Amino acid sequence: MSTRRLDPTSLAIGVGVGAVVAFAVSRMTAKATLVNPGINKGSPKVVDMKTLAEIEDLINKSEKGNVVLCRCWRSSNFPFCDGSHAKYNKECCDNTGPLVIKKA
Amino acid sequence: MSTRRLDPTSLAIGVGVGAVVAFAVSRMTAKATLVNPGINKGSPKVVDMKTLAEIEDLINKSEKGNVVLCRCWRSSNFPFCDGSHAKYNKECCDNTGPLVIKKA
Numbered sequence: 398m399s400t401r402r403l404d405p406t407s408l409a410i411g412v413g414v415g416a417v418v419a420f421a422v423s424r425m426t427a428k429a430t431l432v433n434p435g436i437n438k439g440s441p442k443v444v445d446m447k448t449l450a451e452i453e454d455l456i457n458k459s460e461k462g463n464v465v466l467c468r469c470w471r472s473s474n475f476p477f478c479d480g481s482h483a484k485y486n487k488e489c490c491d492n493t494g495p496l497v498i499k500k501a
Numbered sequence: 502m503s504t505r506r507l508d509p510t511s512l513a514i515g516v517g518v519g520a521v522v523a524f525a526v527s528r529m530t531a532k533a534t535l536v537n538p539g540i541n542k543g544s545p546k547v548v549d550m551k552t553l554a555e556i557e558d559l560i561n562k563s564e565k566g567n568v569v570l571c572r573c574w575r576s577s578n579f580p581f582c583d584g585s586h587a588k589y590n591k592e593c594c595d596n597t598g599p600l601v602i603k604k605a
């Protein structure tokens with residue numbers, strides 16, 4: 398062990414500089430902030446309602462015979478999936494995906 | 502300005518201590534990390550599939566005549582909602598909620 402005494406001023410400046418830099422880096426590299434960063438933020442709780450008949454109608458009108466429901470909260474066509482989960486998953490190292498209801 | 506020179510050792514120790522403390526505080530106080538922090542993390546994309554008949558059957562068997570699909574990724578009964586969105590919303594200042602499919 399060194400017997401040299403640490404300089405309090407240098408130490409204090411170092412702590413300050415280190416703290417500011419690390420805090421900024423931590424916040425900038427934080428992967429995500431909220432499950433829902435942008436949809437209907439004026440509402441206390443975003444609930445979507447569909448009837449079984451509406452779902453059936455959407456399925457019948459769809460090319461693939463299904464309806465795809467967004468669970469990543471990044472779709473431009475919310476509450477339906479528009480594929481945006483792929484971009485979010487890649488950026489945030491996450492694995493979200495939709496719920497699919499198919500004809501049969 | 503002081504003409505006293507800073508001590509590099511003290512400065513370096515200070516930067517290190519400050520950085521570690523600030524990084525830890527930043528990460529501990531971060532509100533949320535991922536849309537999906539825990540469900541099926543071994544999978545690259547969590548997609549759930551249901552047929553229209555399955556949804557109809559679940560609705561018919563339910564007390565309230567509906568099926569409630571989780572979009573907060575905190576349900577113990579995923580892909581169905583168990584009300585956990587309320588706790589998550591409160592803790593993280595978010596406004597997630599389920600998609601509800603009802604009989605009529």
Ligand code: FES
Binds near residue numbers: 466471472478480482
């Ligand atoms: S866009 Fe959100 S799950 Fe596909």
Ligand code: FES
Binds near residue numbers: 570574576583586597
């Ligand atoms: S528990 Fe996830 S939306 Fe209700």
